[in-house]
Amino acid sequence: MIFKMDNIFKTMENHIFHITAINLAIVAVLIIFLLAISRKLKSITKGYKSLSKISDKKSIEQLVYDAVNISNDAIEENIYLKKRVEDLERNMKYCVKRVGVVRYNAFRDVGSDLSFSVALLDDTSSGVVISGIYSRETSTTYAKKIINGQSKHVLSKEELQAITEAKTIV
Known part of the structure; x- marks a missing residue:
């Protein structure tokens, strides 16, 4: 056994430079890893401290x-x-979004377009058409329910025109 140990020591003496170089390389790699880990730890610590400051x-x-x-x-x-x-x-879709207004002269003896028809419709072309007929002696207002663009009441051409105008508004 002594003989074998002597051989090992002699081999180590002959290759001491190589062994030292390998050990130094290992130490250098470990130092690089240590620096990288230290930098990462510093970053984590900085983040933790900033969270601690704002966290009460x-x-x-x-x-x-x-x-x-x-x-x-x-x-x-x-x-x-x-x-x-x-x-x-x-x-x-059931809110009034479409409005059509038509002004007209209902009677020849009235000088201006003081009569009107207003259609107030939703997206389903349902709503109401309101007409105001003006004459020198009186003024009358009518309202007619509209469902899907139709009324169960007879519509005047001005009311139909107001409904058509309201339907064309997008």
Whole structure:
């Protein structure tokens, strides 16, 4: 056994330069890894400190928990608002959006276009047509219900013209 150990020591003496160079290379690689890890740790520590400053002494776990709760609340609010917008869009088609106005002279002895027909329609061409007939002695106003562009009452040509005008508005 002594003989073998002597051989090992002699071999080491002969190759001491190579062994030292290999050891130095290993140490250099380890130092590079240590510097990289140190830089990453410094970055993480800096982020943690900045979070700690704005967190009113809350832990990172509490900050994450709060952020998740805020996010969940925002998601719920978004779902509610989306449903509300859908309801409003559905109801919007029944709001008056289309208006047609026709002014005319109902009688020859009246000097100006003081009579009128106004059609107020929704997206389904339903609503009302209001007509005002002006004469020197009196003024009369009529309202007729319109469903899908039609009325169960007889419509004058001016009322039909007001409905047609309202339908053409996009």
